Amino acid sequence: MIQSSAVDKRTPHTRTLSADLVVVGGGLAGTCCAITAARAGSRVILVQDRPVLGGNASSEVRLWVLGATSHMGNNNRWAREGGVIDEILVENLYRNPDSNPLIFDTLLLEKVVTEPNITLLLNTAVYEVEKVPGDPDSIAKVIGFCSQNSTRYELSAPLFCDASGDGIVGFLSGAAFRMGAESKEEFGEKFAPSQEYGELLGHSMYFYSKDVGRPVKFVPPSFALMDITQIPRFRSFNAQDFGCKLWWLEYGGRLDTVHETETIKWELWKVIYGVWNHIKNSGQFPEAQNLTLEWVGTIPGKRESRRFEGDYMLTQLDIVEQRTHDDAVAFGGWSIDLHPADGVFSEKPGCNQWHSKGTYGIPYRCFYSQNITNLFLAGRIISASHVAFGSSRVMATSAHGAQAVGQAAALCAELGLRPRQLAEQGYLGKLQKALLQNGQHIPQRHLQDEDDWVQQATISATSELVLSELREEAEPQPMEFATAQMIPVRAGKVPTIIIHPYATQPTTLEVELRICSRQDSHSPDLTLEKKTVALQPGRNCLHLDFQTTLTEPTYAFLMLANNPDVRLKFSPQRVTGVLSVFNSINPAVSNYGKQEPTEDIGVDAFEFWCPQRRPKGKNLALKLGEGAHRFSAQHVRNGLQRPTHQPNAWVADWADPAPALTLRWPEKRSIRRVELFFDTDYDHPAENVLMIHPEDVSPFCVRKYQLLDDRGKVVYEQTANHQTRNSIRWEEAIHTSSLTIRVEHPSGTSPAAIFEVRCYGE
Known part of the structure; x- marks a missing residue:
């Protein structure tokens, strides 16, 4: 029995913990930051004020994770974010292709609790910051309270990361911040909103419905919005949409989105229950008879x-012009996506999205506080203008940047430095190298790793794909949209392209050869040649001989204008780094085939050429006169782990019965670690909720492989891979003068491919 005499007052039970890094906020940004830092050797305390991890991606909110891929609705090819967030999304695809948000919760929790260097504190809200004595610009500790175990936590560290969304640590510590939109003049941002449009984006809440197989009545609560016509778009409500497809159920942009969150929440509840009452009881939705709120x-x-505010503020021009930053450590690619402040009550469209022609780099200087010397910033609170925030705020972009923070924090801890000092003292190259080693893609930057023994190896392969044909399926398909095939070509004359369109009557086919004006962009905005070809009824054989000579390797786009009298044959064969794209529309991301600003708002006009989701999205059936020689074994050491301006992968020939890549050295090496990067289709967004995915493993991904030493002995074997990065370590070094990677084709229609191989002796 516990018995305590009456006292004047008591203080909560208190625990004091210390670490190398304290991360406040357990959304995707904080989670990926903590995992990255922990894997790099830092002791991390991760503090989350909710019972689960994931923030807006958790089962408490259920927003899908998106970033530069933008639902495959823009021109950012192979743009899914890499590193830890890729590992999480690919794992979720494998375990949870039906997108159950509760399963995603468990995956995030598992990723964190299995890291021995992370101490996780759930349900713990930070409410106080203490400074270093005599140093008002440095944080000594943060103090939080867990309501579930009635415990007060004092958490100290030399470094802190605020990934809390509202920036509680930055706010309490006195870090410089902004709230609301900048003027057009401050950064020359022509898209800066007017007061009428509003300066803040609001909050959203969602609901899920369920068919129970019998009629269900609904009696609305008294606080439900009964006059649904107050919502200008009330006619767009339907019984099929649920979850974050209702992202536009938004409110609060005219209020204080920190301190009036509870007020905003109640208004959103009124809207949700009013909407459901309208669906159930208006008589306009008989199909909702058996639906209940789940x-x-x-x-x-x-x-x-x-x-x-950091040492640099990301702006609209950084995004639109894809400016190069020497200190780039992450990338973004979501549209500049601003919403009217009145949200669901606005007469204006729910969002105003403007895309850039490609992905953009985000500088390291955006990820730490300008005036609090040991405070990193991660997630949506990073140093960005309101307009640039419209792009950088989304979760996959936030998580990708947070990984850079985690890696930087570990490096700072190792070197005894503060965030700004890491840049000032010349360690940015070391940071970028570590990020690239771990799968973090940084635009325009290759990994240069002098410790990698593959750089000194002689590389050979049993075969290298020369893409001479994409075999056609039996039946031609009607043209729904203008169609293009992306073909990786080397410098020199473009090879002759042979296609077989079918015509229902005499007609003509408009053909163009295009490339992109910016390297590593995939917006085909430069037309090199045009042809108008006469077609006869039935099957036609077109030999398209272009005279263009290219000065460097790139993707050539064979464009076929839409013609309702033409049908095309597609191919069941899928190859790493080869895609068909279509001038299709995707209203969900404001893609209507072409971006055409009607006023000068500082964005580009260009066409959208996007792939289709599997099982669609097949390549155009064709033949190449000289074949595409772009799948060399040498690519596995070029420092790139995804397609950019070329596939950047070794791809074996389809006919190779036992594909293998061999690394040889003149003397024996003592290998302790091998890094392999496979193709899990960086073009697929792998949304974590609502979207049902056609497969749980990418069709390009090598599932089975073996590593063999110079005696032919199998030193490692994997039979069920589904991940991008495979990191293989041996307790005792493998002594060998060669290493052979024997792979199995993923299927009869997708040849085996490897993006990168690295070997280390550590």
Whole structure:
């Protein structure tokens, strides 16, 4: 029995913990930051004020994770974010292709609790910051309280990361921040919103419905919005949409999105229950008779509140022009996506999205506080203008940047430095190298790793694909959109391209050869040649001989204008780094075939050429006169782990019965670690909720492989791979003068491919 005499007052039970890094906020940004730092050797405390991890991606909010891929609705090819967030999304695809948000919760929790260097504190809200005595610009500790175990935590570290969304640590510590939109003049941002449009994006809440197989009545709560016509778009409600497809159920942009969150939440509840009452009881939706509410959000998904000032502020021009930054450590690619402040009550469209022609780099200087010397910033609070925030705020972009923070924090801890000092003292190259080693893609930057023994190896392969044909399927398909095939070509004359269109009557086919004006962009905005070809009824054989000579390797786009009298044959064969794209539309991301600003808002006009989701999205059936020689074994050491301006992968020939890549050295090496990067289709967004995916493993991904030493002995074997990165370590070194990687084709229609191989002796 516990008995305590009456006292004047008591203080909560208190625990004091210390680490190398304290991360406040357990959304995707904080989670990926903590995992990255922990794997790099830092002791990390991860503090989350909710019972689960994931923030807006958790089962409490249920927003899908998206970033530069933008639902495959833009021109950013192979743009899914790499590193830890890729590992998480690919693992979720494997375990959870039906996109159950509860399963995603468990995956995030597992990723964190299996890291021995992370101490996880759930349900713990930070409410106080203490400074270093005599140093008002440095944080000594943060103090939080867990309501579930009635415990107060004092958490100290030399470094802190605020990934809390509202920036509680930055706010309490006195870090410079902004809230609301900048003027057009401050950064020359022509897209800066007017007061009428509003300066803040609001919160959203969602609901899920369920068919129970019998009629279900609904009696609305008294606080439900009964006059649904107050919502200008009330006619767009239907019984089929649920979850974050209702992202536009948004409110709060005219309020204080930090301190009036509870007010905003109640208004959103009114809207949700009013909408459901309208669906169930208006008589306009007989198909909703058997539907019941299965789930309604209890906390709102926040978009915008505080943004903190770093040594650099990302702006609209950085995104639109894809400016190069020497200190880039991450990338973005979501549209500049601003919403009217009145949200669901606005007469304006729910969002205003403007895309750039490609991905953009995000500088390291955006990820730490300008005035608090030991505070990193991660997630939506990084140093960005309101306009640039419209792009950088989304979760996959936030997580990708947070990985850079985790790696930087580990490096700072190792060197005894503060965030700014890491840049000032010349360690950015070391940071970028570590990020690239771990799968973090940085635009325009190759991994240069002098410790990698593959750089000194002689590389050979049993075969290298020369793409001379994409075999056609039996039946031609009607043209739904203008169609293009992306073909990786080397410098020199473009090879002759042979296609077989079918015509229902005499007609003509408009053909163009295009490339991209910016390297590593995939917006085909430069037309090199045009042809108009006469077609006869039935099958036609076209030999397209272009005279263009290219000065460097790139993707050539064979464009076929849409013609309702023409049918095309597609191919069941899928190859790493080879895609068909279509001038299709995707209203969900404001893609209507072409981006055409009607006023000068500082964005480009260009066409959208996007792939289709599997099982669609097959390549155009064709033949290449000289074949595409772009799948060399040498690519595995070029420092790139995804297609950019070329496939950057070794791809074996389809006919090779036992594909193998061999590394040879003149003397024996003592190998302790091998890094392999496979193709898990960086073009697929792998959304974590709502989207049902056609497969749980990418069709390009090598599932089975073996590593063999110079005696032919199998030193490692994998039979069920589904991940991008495979890191193989041996307790005792492998002594060998060669290493052979024997792979199995993923299927009869996708040849085996490897992006990168690295070997180390550590």
